[in-house]
Amino acid sequence: MAKVTVLYFASLRDAAGVSSEIVEAGGELRTLYEALRERHGFALPVERLRVAVDGAFARWSDDVRDGSEVAFIPPVSGG
């Protein structure tokens, strides 16, 4: 199992009640999001999000890396 720091933004942060948390996880980033979605009741399905690892966009099929920082990026609305 890998230990990762997860960052939440916007509606995900509101739903989680925290802006970040440390979680134990294994497998793909997609699996990690699905588990956290269930835990926190996130409305957004994985298809509508992007994911970033250590400050760079990543793929949902990438494996979770121990010690990394994972950010789930809900649909953006700047401008």
Place this chain on the structure above:
Amino acid sequence: MTRFSLAQTPIDTATLRAQLLDDRVGGYASFEGWVRNHNDGRDVLGLRYEAYASLAEAEGAKVLDEALEKFDVLDVRCVHRVGDLVIGEMAVWVGVSAAHRDAAFAACRYVIDEVKARVPIWKHERYAEGDADWLHPDPKP
């Protein structure tokens, strides 16, 4: 010098514009996005922008690099506000300098479209009815 930046305080367009002018420039185009008092049929009182700052700065810089590569322009800059904004405040500014206007207009349009689509910044609107919500729009087809 950073071409893309996030700003906690009001955007000073005069200073930004002055930074783009030099003797090679024949045309300057800019876009300003302002906070309007309505969205999707609802009265908006104000809003807050939140960013994933490190990734927003990296992705914003990438958009500007792409604009410099795609269009025959001399320089491209963009500033996006974060934090609380009131109606009428400037939320985003894009400025482009070029020898000729066509490239300046095209690059300006490219930058604002890509920033809106890709840079991790989120808008939280407060409504006249008293509620508030994050905007998570579907991507444009």
